[in-house]
Amino acid sequence: MSRRFLLRLLAATTLAVAPSLSLPTAAPPNAEAYxxxxxxxxxxxxxxxxxxxxxxxxxxxxxxxxxxxxxxxHLLIDTELPPLDKEIPSDKNHLHFGAGETDARIELPPGKHTLQLLMGDAKHVPFEPPIYSKKITITVK
Structure with missing residues (x-):
């Protein structure tokens, strides 16, 4: 194979793959979740x-x-921050508020619990840099 052919093949392969790559969404300066x-x-x-x-x-x-x-x-309950370069999980410890909610009624069993917010972009991926709140601890009686 000629060098020219290999370069064209590499360029075509790169262009075919590039649209599937997703860059993180840049966070606005000084954004803060709480x-x-x-x-x-x-x-x-x-x-x-x-x-x-x-x-x-x-x-x-x-x-x-x-x-x-x-x-x-996204409300994180009793868990650590997930990988910040991947889609935020959706389970009992990672609640998604994809309709744009700013409040939610939740139910937790008695005991100590931690709560933390993590902002997600259109695809539920954290911004770059990530925007997350301080983790708080509450007690349910």
């Missing part, structure tokens, strides 16, 4: 309660809306 309620250390009677989610310097929008200045909340 939990409004409950506060760190709160003791909550009963298992059902409201979580209020806050965000500064960017907007909240539903999943599928591709914008570097808006995303949607």
């Amino acid at each position: 939990i409004i309620w409950p506060h760190d250390g709160a003791v909550i009677g009963g298992g059902k309660f409201w979580v209020r989610m806050g965000l500064r310097n960017m907007g909240v929008c539903p999943k599928g809306v591709e914008s570097p200045r808006c995303g949607h909340h």
Whole structure:
């Protein structure tokens, strides 16, 4: 094979693969996610309660809306941050609010629990750099 043929083959292969590559969505400067309620250390009677989610310097929008200045909340319950270069899991420890919700009623069993927010882009992937809240601890009585 000639060198010219190999270069054309490499270029064609690269172009065919390139559209499937997904670059992370850049985070707006100074964006900050935070939990409004409950506060760190709160003791909550009963298992059902409201979580209020806050965000500064960017907007909240539903999943599928591709914008570097808006995303949607994911609530992490009793878990660590997931890999920040992959889609955020969706399970009992990773709640997705893909409709753009900023509050949610959740239910947790009695005991100590941790809560943390992580912002996802249109495809549920964390921004770059990632936007996440401080992890808080609450107790459900």
